[in-house]
Amino acid sequence: MNRISFLTAACLLVSHLVCGQVKPIDFTSSDTAMQTAFRNAREMALHYKRNATDPVGAWYEASLPGRRAFCIRDVSHQCLAAEALGMSRENKNMFLHFVSNISEKKDWCTYWEINYQGKPAPEDYRNDTAFWYNLNANFDIIYACWRLYLWTGDTGYIKHPAFKSFHLRSLNEFVARWILQADSLLQRPPYPNAPVPFNINDYFHRCRGLPSYVENLTDLKMAVDLVAAIYRAVKTWSEVEAWKGNKKAAEAYARKAADYHRELESIWWDKEVERYHTHVTNKGEFGKREGETFLLWFNALTDSVRIRKTIEHLLGNNWNVENLSYLPHQLYRYGYWDNAYNFILYLTNPTTKRREYPEVSFGAIEGIIQGLMGVEADARFNRVSTLYRSRTADSASLLHLPVLSTSVNITHRKNGSTLQNEGPQAINWRIACNSRIPYIVIGGRKMKTTQECGIMGNFISYVEVRVPPGKKLLASFTKN
Structure with missing residues (x-):
């Protein structure tokens, strides 16, 4: 298992910078439109890397442009793309x-948005009794920290005292204080923990604990995106406890996660129109607005029919760029490659309105690295996985991608893939292809594949090999 502390990781990064070993990530492709899209997104995203000498320390913008700040939702979305772009120190800070x-x-809230001075952004905070806060935030942080550990191998995101305290407080005291137990979601009062006296016309009172990431709804009791967020955080902590070897705790959290999932599928699915309700008012009336995007983001759906209906509805409507920035990676995951491709080109087009919103460029980077190139990491097994998802390019390459305390070059072709380990640490490589094939040939050695059927009915075949430091391996797909 690849375990490094915050301090060790920082020292490694500084050492590499001093020695000139860190090279900027790049992407090349026979599809020049996608290559241009990546470079446009990279330029925009790196533009938001800010001065590490600011009072807040190392940071990048992740909020409305001009605020000189970063908010929880945006950072939780942007963090893996930031890692790929070399902003590990910024993420940690x-x-x-x-x-x-x-x-x-x-x-048991934190600050929704922090500015370059290291203070709560005044646009969202007056004092501890009057501030803006979306309740999804604590759960999104738990999910983001787990994904950061899986990508980097840095256990500090889980075990550092401040992180551990936050995660456990969020799953226990926060849930209790805001009445977010699975059997209380539709019975909770309109404004739990409201300041006294309460002024409904003061949005620092009214929005101190919004039960959704959708901010343009009034009279809101509960929203489906918050249900999905809680489910994912509890499910994530079950994985954390299993990783730590705590079998009973893992099973207990898995049961809690199942309770939220049952609520999601039994109460929030509208059979008549075959769509999820997105919110319920304090009068008990269900409605449909925004929010379905986060069902995909929090990986909360398990029924392929309902997934398709959800995606079809998302594709059939117009959304703001924040929503669109989540879709490329998710659409690639679920097999909607052409739609994902088109969204990346749209989001990175210089004429697209509000493309300067930071989530947009980071979302496009994520869509190319994790979606198109199918790169995933799992520090529990010191493993990098790759799966090419393209119908427009015969070849594509990611160069100098930082992952698991090393750096890799990945090239995909129609009939195979190559991985070069540039860094100082061996990794395991899971090479996958989008079909049922019996063998993958690596270095002249024919290896029998493992075959799996995905949630959408698609088959993949894969093998796993160890790649030592400095080694380059070529994998060829064969039907014989």
Whole structure:
């Protein structure tokens, strides 16, 4: 298992920078439109890397442009693309600011948005009794920190005292204080923990604990995206406990996650129109607006029919760029390659309105690396996985991708893939292809594949090999 501390990771990064060993990530492709899209997105995203000498420390913008700040939702979305772009130090610092500022006085919330001065952004905070806060935030941080551990191998995102305290407080005290137990979601009062006296016309009172990431709804009791967020966080912590070897705790959290999932599928699915309700009012009336995007983001759906209906509805409507920035990676995962491709080109087009919103460029980077190139990492097994998803390019390459304390070059072709380990540490490579084939040939050695059927009915075949430092391996797909 690849385990490094925050301090060790920082030292490695500084050492590489001093020695000139870190090279900027790049992407090349026979599809020049996608290559241009990546470079446009990279330029825009790196533009948002800010001065590490600011009072807040190393950071990048992740909020409305001009605020000089970063908010939880955006950072949780942007963080893996930021890792790929070499902003590991920024991620650690920003997440540490979030988890360190949870407090009972704020009813176990942290700050929704922090500015370059290291203070809660005044646009969202007056004092501990009057501030803007979306309840999804704590759960999104838990999910983001787990994904950051899987990508980097840095156990600090889980085990550092400030992080561990935040995660456990969020899953326990926060849930209790905001009445978010699975059997209480539709019975909770309109404004739990409201300041006294309460002024409904003061959005720092009214929105102190919004039960959704959708911010343009009034009279809101609960929203489906919050149900999905809680489910994913609890499910994630089950994985954390299993990783730590705590079988009973893992099973207990898995049962809690199942309770939220049953609520999601039994109460929120509208059989008549075959869509999920997105929210319920304080009068008990269900409605449909935004929010379905986060069902995909939090990987909360398990029924392929309902997934298709959800995606078809998302594709059939117009959404703001924040929503669209989530879709490329998710659409690639679920087999909607052409739609994902078109969204990336749209989001990175210089004429697209509001493309300067930071989530947009980071979302496009994520869509290319994890979606198109199918790169995933799992530090529990020191493993990098690749799966090419393209119908427009005969070849594509990612160069100098930082992952698992090393750096890799990945090239995909129609009939195979190549991985070169540039860094100082061996990794395991899971090579996958989008079909049922019996063998994959690596270095002249024919290896029998493992074949799996995905949630959408698609088959993949894969093998796994160890790639030592400095080694380059070529994998060829064969039907014989």
